[in-house]
Amino acid sequence: MPEVIVPIGPHHPALKEPVNFRVIADGEKIVRLELDLSYNHRGIEKAAEQRDFIRVLPLLERVCGICSHSHSSAFAKGIEEIMQIEIPPRAQYIRTIIAELERMHSHLLWLGVAAHEIGFNTLFMWTWRDRELVQDTLEEMSGNRVHYGMNEVGGVRCDLTPHQVSTALERLPFLEERIYQYVDMVNDQQTLLLRFKGVGKLTREEVLKYGAVGPTARASGVDYDARRDDPYFVYTEVPWNVVTDTNGDVYGRTCVRIGELRESANIVRYCLENLPKGPVRVNAPKIAPEGEIFSRYEAPRGELAHFIRTNGTNKVERVDIRTPTLANWTSVAMCLVDQNLADIPVIVAAIDPCLSCTSRITLINTPGGKPGIVTFDELRKRGQTYCQEQGPP
Amino acid sequence: MSVLKEMFRNLLSKPFTILYPKEPVPIPDRFRGRVAIRDEKCIGCSKCSVVCSVQCISMVDSPKEIEFKDKILMRKKKPQLKLFRCIRCGLCERHCPTGAIYLKNELSDSGTDREVVVI
Ligand code: SF4
Ligand code: SF4
Numbered sequence: 001m002p003e004v005i006v007p008i009g010p011h012h013p014a015l016k017e018p019v020n021f022r023v024i025a026d027g028e029k030i031v032r033l034e035l036d037l038s039y040n041h042r043g044i045e046k047a048a049e050q051r052d053f054i055r056v057l058p059l060l061e062r063v064c065g066i067c068s069h070s071h072s073s074a075f076a077k078g079i080e081e082i083m084q085i086e087i088p089p090r091a092q093y094i095r096t097i098i099a100e101l102e103r104m105h106s107h108l109l110w111l112g113v114a115a116h117e118i119g120f121n122t123l124f125m126w127t128w129r130d131r132e133l134v135q136d137t138l139e140e141m142s143g144n145r146v147h148y149g150m151n152e153v154g155g156v157r158c159d160l161t162p163h164q165v166s167t168a169l170e171r172l173p174f175l176e177e178r179i180y181q182y183v184d185m186v187n188d189q190q191t192l193l194l195r196f197k198g199v200g201k202l203t204r205e206e207v208l209k210y211g212a213v214g215p216t217a218r219a220s221g222v223d224y225d226a227r228r229d230d231p232y233f234v235y236t237e238v239p240w241n242v243v244t245d246t247n248g249d250v251y252g253r254t255c256v257r258i259g260e261l262r263e264s265a266n267i268v269r270y271c272l273e274n275l276p277k278g279p280v281r282v283n284a285p286k287i288a289p290e291g292e293i294f295s296r297y298e299a300p301r302g303e304l305a306h307f308i309r310t311n312g313t314n315k316v317e318r319v320d321i322r323t324p325t326l327a328n329w330t331s332v333a334m335c336l337v338d339q340n341l342a343d344i345p346v347i348v349a350a351i352d353p354c355l356s357c358t359s360r361i362t363l364i365n366t367p368g369g370k371p372g373i374v375t376f377d378e379l380r381k382r383g384q385t386y387c388q389e390q391g392p393p
Numbered sequence: 394m395s396v397l398k399e400m401f402r403n404l405l406s407k408p409f410t411i412l413y414p415k416e417p418v419p420i421p422d423r424f425r426g427r428v429a430i431r432d433e434k435c436i437g438c439s440k441c442s443v444v445c446s447v448q449c450i451s452m453v454d455s456p457k458e459i460e461f462k463d464k465i466l467m468r469k470k471k472p473q474l475k476l477f478r479c480i481r482c483g484l485c486e487r488h489c490p491t492g493a494i495y496l497k498n499e500l501s502d503s504g505t506d507r508e509v510v511v512i
Contacts, residue, residue, distance in 0.1 A: 051446070058446040058482040126399065129409050136421075143425040143496070149483050157487055158423065184395040 003031055006341070010039045014345070017355035021344070028340050033333040040356035045319055052314040053079060053153045053288065061147045063321060064357045066109065069095075069102045070299035072151040074306040075319065077232055078295030079153050082288050082310055089234070089276045091155035096233040097168075097271045098142065098150050100264040104175070105134040106300035107257045107264075110352045111182065114254065117345040118195040123185065130178045137168050155281025165272050172269050179261045186254055196251035200335040200347035203248060212331035213324050214302020215260065216351050218244045219252035226298035238270045250350045286314050299324055301352045323357040420498050425481045427501035428474060428494065428511055435493035436461050437468030441485035449478035450485065453512075461491060476501070476509045 003026050010018040018039035024032040044063055048056050060075050061068040073095055080087060108131035115123035135145045141164050142148035150156045186192055202212065207220045217224060225242040227235040243259030245252040288310040295306045302324030311317040328351040336347055374382075411418055420426070436459050442450040455471040472485075472494060481501060485494045 054444050054484065054488070055446045058480065058484065122396065122400075132409075140421040140423065143421075143423040143483065144481070147482070149425070152487075157483070181395060181399065185399075188395060 002026075008344075010036070019353075019355050023336075023341065023344065025341055028342075030336050030339050030341060030344070033336045035329060035333060037329070037355065038359040040359040042356065042359070045321060048319045049316055052286070053284070056316070057151055057153070058147070058149065060319075060321075061149065061151075064323070064354055065146050066106050066354065067102060067299045067301065067304070067357075068147045069098050069150065070297055070304050071306075071321070073099060073233075074295045074297035074299075074304055075308065076151045076153050077297070078293040078306055078308045079288055079310070079316075080284070081295070082291040082293050082308070083153070083285055085154060085282060085284055087155045087282060088279045090159070090278045091280045092234045093271045093275050094156045094160060094280065095151065096235070096238070097160075097268055098138065098148055099233065100267045100271070101134055101138050101141075102148075103264045103300045104261055104268075105131050105138065106352070107261050108134065110257060110300075110349075111254070113352075114196075114250070114346060114349050115192070117349045118191070120189075120191050123182075123189075123192075127182070130175065133171050133175060137171060140164055140167065152281065152284075154284030155279070157281075159280045160275065165275065169269065169272050172265055176262070176265050179258065179265065182261075183258055186251075186258060192254075193251070195343075195346060196254060197247075197249060199250045199343050200332075200339065200350055201249045202331055202335050206334060207248075207331065210330040210334055211327050212302075212351075213327045214299070215253050215256040216302065216328050216331060218242070219256045220248040221246045224303075226296045226303045230296045232297065234271065235267075238267050240267050240270075250346055253350045287312065288314070288316075301325060301354060302327060321357075323354065325351065325354045325358045326360075328353070329358075420500070422498055424498040425483045425496045426499045427497050428476070428479050428481070428485070429497050430472060430474075430511060431493045431495070432457075432471065432512075433459070434491045435459065435468065435471050436466050436491055437470045438490060439470065439472075440488050440490065441472050441494050444484045444488045445474075445479075446482045446484055447478055447480055449475040471512070474511050475507055476511050477504045478507055 003024050006023040006025055008021040008023065009015050010020040020036035020039070022034040022036075023030055024034070044059065048059055051059060057072045057076065060071045063071045108127045112124040112127035112131070115121070115127070138148060139145045141160055142150050142158070150158070202216070202220045204221045207217045207222050221244055223242060223244050228242055240263050243256050243263060245255045247255065290310060290312045292307070292309045295308060297304045297306070304324055305322040307318070307320040307322075308316055309318040332348055332351055336344065339347060437452070437455070439452050442452050450472045452470040453473045454469065457468050457471075459466050459468050481496060483496055486496050
């Protein structure tokens with residue numbers, strides 16, 4: 001049978017964010033996937049270069065609406081290392097609590113989305129209902145459901161009150177009971193098993209070759225987690241385990257995420273119970289000395305990296321953000337090969353993609369090879385000429 | 394089985410959703426809502442306008458005597474902010490030395506008019 005190209009996107013009712021897939025299929029089987037990202041470029045890295053260390057954090061939080069704490073933490077801990085300031089233990093604990101609550105809400109959200117992709121909307125409703133409890137806790141602690149604004153260079157912005165700590169501790173047993181329910185559901189629901197097992201398989205070697213990160217890698221038996229292997233905050237003090245699985249398919253990725261939900265609940269409990277007393281921030285200098293840092297952070301979707309270069313002023317010279325989704329795309333393209341067309345949504349959803357975080361600018365060769373600035377009008381004109389040359393579709 | 398169990402449990406429990414706006418949605422004390430300014434406390438130091446992450450605060454003339462730390466200060470300016478440009482990041486509240494600018498724990502309206510100001 002001849003191969004056909006199935007174009008999906010960049011704007012498509014089934015896509016939550018713009019991305020362009022060109023799926024080359026032979027009958028029902030996928031032969032190859034061609035991807036076109038970056039329809040959502042927002043120029044955040046450039047904007048970050050124009051803001052001082054106080055004003056840059058709210059901007060970086062907005063790289064992602066789900067892992068907002070991850071981005072601000074990765075940046076703050078990098079800058080703190082360049083400035084050589086030690087933040088107080090209480091602040092470290094609070095950062096860890098927020099980070100793990102964020103992981104819980106992200107994984108519950110993911111479980112709902114994955115269930116929704118296979119048409120199992122019952123589970124979607126239940127996980128999202130339970131996620132509200134985590135969101136409420138975050139809102140009470142930080143003042144916002146999404147952009148917590150907890151971090152600042154030198155510590156955290158607000159302290160936790162004893163009432164907040166006790167409310168959060170009261171909510172944990174219920175959440176844990178729910179997580180156990182999900183473990184049961186994932187293991188005995190045929191609806192899930194039939195659509196998850198053996199779908200989108202990646203071997204350990206493939207993961208290492210294509211550089212997948214986070215739950216996608218851990219589900220194929222790669223025992224790597226930045227929280228343990230490049231520790232930050234208080235992960236060395238808290239008893240917890242890296243969750244891995246050997247299935248390597250969407251089912252394996254679900255198991256890893258549910259396992260991480262359990263671990264996160266334990267970490268949050270430990271931190272709340274052992275919250276040290278003391279200040280929550282130190283006064284950070286306004287200016288950072290010249291330096292470079294590669295700050296690693298285990299975001300819910302995998303390893304997030306911020307490369308920061310400072311030049312002795314109160315702004316960064318360059319910040320480069322490598323989001324986990326970017327690292328995971330190649331593995332998606334590889335594991336889609338030979339799968340059914342109908343499995344695309346669930347395989348793509350299995351890496352928990354976050355497209356606008358991933359969008360980066362592309363440098364194109366200009367005639368003469370010189371860098372320059374293209375104005376909006378020029379860009380528009382170029383687009384029009386391009387379309388005219390191409391002719392009607 | 395686990396799904397059936399959960400279904401029966403849900404049948405016997407109350408709905409989880411809140412019928413907003415008929416029923417009020419609980420808002421925590423720390424909620425970062427609408428920005429407000431206590432004019433009698435502001436000493437006109439401009440810190441809020443410097444740290445504001447979207448630069449929506451401008452300082453306008455408003456000479457007034459203000460009591461601060463048992464001293465009477467003569468302020469020259471006071472902040473004026475564009476309400477719907479504010480992203481409610483809370484930086485102004487965090488850096489204000491007198492607690493004059495703060496975020497209320499009530500919902501901030503939304504709108505498209507960028508010129509609506511809070512004084
Ligand atoms: S809360 Fe609003 S006014 Fe205050 S600093 Fe943030 S954006 Fe500016
Ligand atoms: S509101 Fe606060 S920070 Fe802003 S000018 Fe007045 S005293 Fe200074």
